[in-house]
Amino acid sequence: MLSEKGSRMNKIQKKILVILLFLCLITPIGILLPAYFNTGDAWGEWSAQTVNELIGYVPEGLAKYSEVWKAPLPDYNIKKTDRSIVHKSGYYIVSGIIGATITYIVMLLISKLIVRHGE
Amino acid sequence: MHIPDGYLSPQTYIPLFGVYVSAAAVAVKKVRREVSARNIPYLGMAAAFSFIIMMFNLPIPGGTTGHAVGSAVIAIIFGPWAAMLAVSVALIIQALIFGDGGITAIGANCFNMAVFMPFTAFYIFKLFCKNTSGKPQISFAAFISGYLGLVLAAILTAVEFGIQPLIASTPDGKALYCPYDLSIAVPAMAIEHMLLFGIVEGIITAIIVNYFIKTEPTLIYAFRKRVKNE
Numbered sequence: 001m002l003s004e005k006g007s008r009m010n011k012i013q014k015k016i017l018v019i020l021l022f023l024c025l026i027t028p029i030g031i032l033l034p035a036y037f038n039t040g041d042a043w044g045e046w047s048a049q050t051v052n053e054l055i056g057y058v059p060e061g062l063a064k065y066s067e068v069w070k071a072p073l074p075d076y077n078i079k080k081t082d083r084s085i086v087h088k089s090g091y092y093i094v095s096g097i098i099g100a101t102i103t104y105i106v107m108l109l110i111s112k113l114i115v116r117h118g119e
Numbered sequence: 120m121h122i123p124d125g126y127l128s129p130q131t132y133i134p135l136f137g138v139y140v141s142a143a144a145v146a147v148k149k150v151r152r153e154v155s156a157r158n159i160p161y162l163g164m165a166a167a168f169s170f171i172i173m174m175f176n177l178p179i180p181g182g183t184t185g186h187a188v189g190s191a192v193i194a195i196i197f198g199p200w201a202a203m204l205a206v207s208v209a210l211i212i213q214a215l216i217f218g219d220g221g222i223t224a225i226g227a228n229c230f231n232m233a234v235f236m237p238f239t240a241f242y243i244f245k246l247f248c249k250n251t252s253g254k255p256q257i258s259f260a261a262f263i264s265g266y267l268g269l270v271l272a273a274i275l276t277a278v279e280f281g282i283q284p285l286i287a288s289t290p291d292g293k294a295l296y297c298p299y300d301l302s303i304a305v306p307a308m309a310i311e312h313m314l315l316f317g318i319v320e321g322i323i324t325a326i327i328v329n330y331f332i333k334t335e336p337t338l339i340y341a342f343r344k345r346v347k348n349e
Contacts, residue, residue: 012334013160020164023171030175030186039178042185043307044280044297045123051298061287061295065125071218076174096174099212100167107166107208111159114151114204 020100027096028089035085073098120185120276120308121173121213122228124221126297128287131279136226142234143207149200158197158338165193166205170212173219177319179311187320188232188272191240191265192327198340202237231276240268240324244341257332258325265324266317270309273316277301277308 009017041050048058048066074080076095077088127135154162169189176184193202207229213219220228247260281301284294297304331339 009160013164016161016164020167020171023168027171027174030177034176034178034184037178037180039180039182039184041183042120042176043183043311044126044276044299044304045121048125055294055298057293059125059294059296059298060289061128062125062297065221065223065296066123068124069214069218069222071214071216073216074218076217076219092174095217096171099174099217100170102216103170103209103212104163104167106212107205108159108163110204110208111150111154111162114147115154115156115159116151117155 021097024096024100025093028092031088031092032085120188120228120232120273121210121220122224122231122276122279124223126221126283127224127227127279128283128296129223130286131283132223132227135230135279139207139226139230139234142203142230146200146203149198150204153198153340154201161338162197162201162205165189165197165202166208169193169206170209172323173209173213177315179315183307183311185273185311185316187265187316187323188236188269189320189323190232190236190272191244191268191320192261192324194237194241194268195244195261195264195324195328195341196331196339199237199241201340202241203233206233206237227276227279231272231279235275236268236272239271240264241341243267248341254329254332258329261325261328262321264321266321269320270312270317273308273312274305277304280304280308 041047046054048063051062052058073095076092076099078091078094079087082088082091172189173186176186178184188206190202190206193205197205210220210228210233211225214222214225214228241264244260244264247263248257251257278301280297280299281304283297284300287295289295299307328339337343
């Protein structure tokens with residue numbers, strides 16, 4: 001039942017998938033432009049270390065909570081020690097494809113469980 | 120706009136998580152009623168689109184970075200309730216796998232970008248589209264919807280940051296969580312989103328809404344509802 005419902009794609013949907021894949025391939029713009037203009041983190045998204053540099057101390061709660069979760073691929077990067085911007089761009093693309101694919105599949109499954117009526 | 124762990128006090132993130140979960144429960148019921156099975160692939164794509172678009176960090180030279188979210192266009196085309204679920208999935212995957220946005224802040228981030236933003240953007244679009252079917256007006260309405268949706272969501276996020284020093288400080292006046300108060304957080308977040316990120320969200324919204332008007336006009340939720348009400 002799950003696989004039948006809404007798994008056929010029309011032409012426009014296929015075209016959009018191709019556009020999404022293309023967008024994944026150009027995601028490195030999202031790290032190259034900030035690097036070129038030498039801009040910092042997004043406002044309010046600093047690491048505990050950066051907060052220390054900004055205000056001279058690390059707030060207690062921030063220090064406590066900032067380590068609660070170790071994400072498997074932090075910052076859309078695969079090898080943190082690799083400083084080459086070309087490699088980083090590659091990791092960023094791979095992260096984008098992994099993340100977008102998981103997001104797509106999860107949303108598809110949730111929708112299939114929720115949606116009852118159609119066609 | 121992804122609040123990391125440690126910036127919000129439990130007094131802030133727990134209520135926001137509660138509000139978010141209640142909203143998501145309503146969204147499940149609404150989506151069941153409103154969305155037809157033929158659009159399921161679109162919802163998956165909408166979620167993936169939101170995930171990808173948030174990876175395009177744009178710099179404000181001499182300042183910080185930020186990005187569009189995609190909530191406005193998803194709300195206009197698939198409805199704010201479906202947008203809520205799609206953008207939530209993107210945000211939760213970002214937090215769990217990529218550490219973008221905190222685990223404790225998932226409720227807050229989903230509330231800001233997946234609840235507040237799509238609804239705000241959707242009603243702004245409806246407001247500006249009233250009594251018109253002209254293409255330039257619809258494009259303008261889509262732009263304003265994306266622009267204001269993102270800017271207002273950024274201001275809401277800034278308020279959540281900015282109230283932390285009021286809620287939780289040590290006796291000697293040191294912050295426990297986000298150290299910046301409203302007078303710093305709100306202008307910082309508002310200005311950068313007004314100058315650049317909001318414009319990008321607006322342009323993306325207008326382009327995609329136009330594309331769907333051309334290719335799948337009957338799909339667009341914001342127009343479908345209007346027909347039904349008349």
